[in-house]
Amino acid sequence: MQRNRPIRTVLRQSLHRLSVTTCGDGFTDLTAELQLRIASSGLHSGLATLVTLHTSCSLTINENADPRVLDDLAAYLRALVPEAGVRPISGEGGRYRYSHDDEGPDDMPAHIRTSLTATSLSLAFEEKRLVLGTWQAVYLWEHRAVPHRRQLSLHLIGD
Template identity: 55%
Template sequence: MKQALHRLEVATRGRGLTDITRAVRDWVAGQGIGTGLLTIWCRHTSASLLVQENASPDVRTDLEAFLRRLVPDGGEATYRHDEEGPDDMPAHIRAALTAVQISVPVEHGRPVLGTWQAIYLYEHRTSPHRRELVLHLIGEPG
């Protein structure tokens, strides 16, 4: 059994989905693990991770529109916690409704994703941020 750990820094452009599939796939390919399990952990409380369709940008647009309706930005009248602005508490709620950790099987040295799937970092703040993800891969050499 072999393990590998990596910290991946991702620059976001503000609220929305950033495709991290290529960076994750490239790192996994270089680890010499043929069959295993990849865990990706987001070290933030106002960003999250998703596996989602990568073919139509409308999916990402509709997802963001849905979350905007479900968790609107607000100020003092909407949320008590707003020390960092009107998008602060909504970002925490969005992260709570999505996932900060995902697991992806690895086969033949590649994450096993469906034809139309990609791995995304979901930035929930409106301003650009630098986010850190921790990738942990465990498995058999191959």
């Protein structure tokens, strides 16, 4: 009877700060930048944890071939969380303005949209490349109307 022997691997880690300029409300493809960081990290396979350090943008993995997918996602979230305020769930009654609007009318809707989406992603990589499906890309989803400079943390751990 042969016994399984544990494989001993020394894990290493690498921490990066990414700075991304958005064009305002919409999607910024991060895939190429992430691939570059992973390839230059010296790690062959492992796990990448990506975190946005803001409360008015989010992260998503989605379609990279047909831009209409991203357009439809943005339209859906704008309809779900309108800038003009919120109506009672029943649909009856008037619209209520958001009380938090310190940075303009898109301020609170951006925070709500971020809460409904993701602010971090865990991404596998092997052979120094992200493990993504054929039509997938990693996006920063800006929820504010005007361009912003966004900071992201990328933590790589692997061998």
